[in-house]
Amino acid sequence: MSNDSYLYTIFGDLLCLAIVLFLGYWIGKYIYHYIFLGKKIKYLSFPLDGVQNFLLYISGTSKHQEMSSKKYLFHILIFSFLGFLFLFILLMIQGYLLLNPNNINNMRWDVALNTAFSFVTNTNWQAYVGENEVSYLSSTLGLTTQNFLSASVGMCVLFLLMRGLTNKQSKLVGNFYYDISRIIIYLLLPLSIVGALLLVSQGVPQTYSSNIKYVDYINSSANNQFSILNLGPVASQVIIKQLGTNGGGFYGANSSHPFENPTAFSNLIQNVSMLLMPVSLCYTFGFSVNDKKHSYMFLQVMTFLFVIALMCCTISEYTYKFVINSNVYYGNMSGKESRFGIGLSSFWSISTTSTSTGSVNSNLNQYTPLGGMILLLLIEFGEIVYGGIGSGLYGIIGFVILTIFISGLIIGKTPEYLGKKIDSFDMKMVCLLILPSPILAMGGTAISTIVYPLGIYSEKGAHGFTQLLYGYTSMANNNGSSFNGFKHNTLSNVMGGFIMVIARFVPIVAVGLMSDNLSIKKISNSNSNQLKTNNTLFAILLVGIIVLVGALGFFPSWALGPIAEATSI
Incomplete structure (x- = not known):
């Protein structure tokens, strides 16, 4: 590859990160004042508050009816x-309903079960081909709607924890229905409308018209053979799949499809969108605890891990060597779109696995062994770099509390976070927050290997094992991306669905119970015996704990998969 390619890649990466970090500050501040605190917005409060009050009325509640942490969680x-x-139910009966001009059939029960679990848990694992198996009604009323709802639930869980950390001996943490309606009406919906219009301007379809038949150079109308141009309400689903770190695309090929992601500008919009909310919420947290240094500490840790992973993956793809007719060439373009190249594809892949988005603009199955292992590693961290919407930040807070506890044992400091003592109950909840994902990932891989030793992945050997490991790791961390070699059957659909549910809601329950325990604690005014948690030294400790606890437990599986594959080339 030429030096120009490297320069364009570095410039593109820095530009995207700069946009995200700049916009993140202002959106994070907006979230704190107008979503978290519920302040009124000049000129917009009257119409938007009317919509929100109507939704609260039909739900039988109001913003003044605050809930305890346990009731909020319930x-x-x-x-x-x-x-x-x-x-x-919608997916099971979609063939009988309206907005189905392409005559899509009802979805098979195990695929419908897997899909429903997938979208409700913010995973968006796709055991189906969207353009062929989902009607327009299911896409709009089902999948796109759940993209808004599941993302908003993740933010609500974060709000629950933030209020538990900042409350002064009060169990009241707000109203769930007030929070979720405000997140959608005041944040996700306006951003999605702007983003969808930008995508439409780049050629992304947004229509309820039926698919178009056309004659290409291969097929002949004389033989009554046609190709199909798949249309649909694409832009509206694509933008919220990125903003909500959902990832489930309208098309089976996801954002590598030319209709879903046609240009370099649409690629930039989507890449910025998938990182924007997790970064913004880091700033929101700093505002909520009245200490911006906490925001900067989180962003130091996340950005450091992100950049290291990006460098490793990009260099691995650029320096891949292959030989054609005795000539040596460099650069792994296999599985990548020519309109994006290695640089934009690598940045997207790091973004989608460091968050819980899971969307793809290239074929992850054809990355180099080292490049694929980096993507796997980021998911195994628990997707806290920068993480899913809400889930990334409450996930890294779990690692923060674990770091405080371990550091306190070593240096004799009282384990406290933001002035609140960390007790044994909090540590049990941290374990429930961190441990389910690796247990489920390794357990699902083991069960499938035993039951289907040769039949659940497309290739044999080390790469086949990597496909299987990546698939279950993706489901167990609510990511949704795949190496494309993972075969779907009834066992993997049902077991994968329950893995996604457990991986999503056990940590949510742990966060809710921890918030309830933290809410009633006094906030200590003395800082003399507290470990500082907002400086660079603590950031270094936190990185060490994330690497030790979040990744090294997977090392034996790497030896069977990507490491074995790399050493055999």
Whole structure:
């Protein structure tokens, strides 16, 4: 590859990060004042408050009816279960309903179960081909709606924890329905409208017209053979899949499809969108605890890990060597779109695995062994770099509390966070927050390997094992991306669905119970015996704990998969 390619890649990467970090500050400040605190917005409060008050009225509640942490958590779980039930039934009967001009059939029960679990848990693992198996009604009323709802639930869980950390001996943490309606109406919906219009301007379809038949050079109209141009409400689903770190695309090829992501500018819009909310919420946290240094500490850790992973993956793809007719060439373009190249593809892949987005603009299955292992590693961290919307930040807060506890044991400091003592109950909840994902990922891989030793992945050997490991790791961390070699059957659909549910809601329950425990604690005014948690030294400690706890437990599986593959080339 030429030096120009490297320069363009570095410039593009820095530009995208700069846009995200700049916009993140202002959106994070907006979230704190107008979403978290609920302040009124001049000129917009009257119409938007009217919509929100109507939604609260039909839900039988109001913003003045505050809930305890446990009641707030209970409503999150009930709301999510009803969302799953609605989506599951909708997919099962979509063939009989309206907005189905392409005559899409009802979805098979195990695929519908997996899909409903997937979208409710913010995973968006796609065991189906979107343009062929989902009607326009299911896409709009089911999948796109759940993209808004599941993302908002993640933010609500973060708000729950933030209020538990900042409350002064009060169990009241706000109203779930007030929070979720405000997140959608005041934040996600306006950003999605702007983003969708920008995508439409780049050629992304947004229509309810039926697919178009056309004659190409291969097929002949004389033989009654046609190709199909798949259309649909694409832009509206694509923008919220990125903003909400959902990832499920309208097309089976996701954002590598030329209709879903046609230009370099649409690629930039989508890449910025998937990083924007997690970065913004870091700033929101700093405002909520009245200490911006906490925001900067989180961003130091996240950006450091992100940049190291990006460098390793990009260099691995650029320096890949192959030989054609005795001539040596460099650069792994296999599985990548020529309109994006290695640089934009690598940046996107790092973004989608460091968050919980899971969307792709290239074929991850054809990355180099080292490049693929870096993507796997980022998911195994628990997707806290920069993480999913809400889930990334409450996930890294779990690692912060673990770091405080371990450091306190070593240096004799009282384990406290933001002035609140960390007790044994909090540590149990941290374990429930961190441990389910690796247990489920390794357990699912082991079970599938035993039951289908040769039949659940497309290739044999080390790469086949990597496909399987990556698939279950993706589901167990609510990511949704895949190496494309993972084969879907009834066992993997049902087991994968329950893995996604457990991986999503056990940590949510742990956060809710920890918030309840933290809410009633006094905030200590003395800083003499507290470990500082907002400086660079603590950031270094936090990185060490993330690497030790979040990744090294997977090392034996790397030896069987990507490492074995790399050494055999």
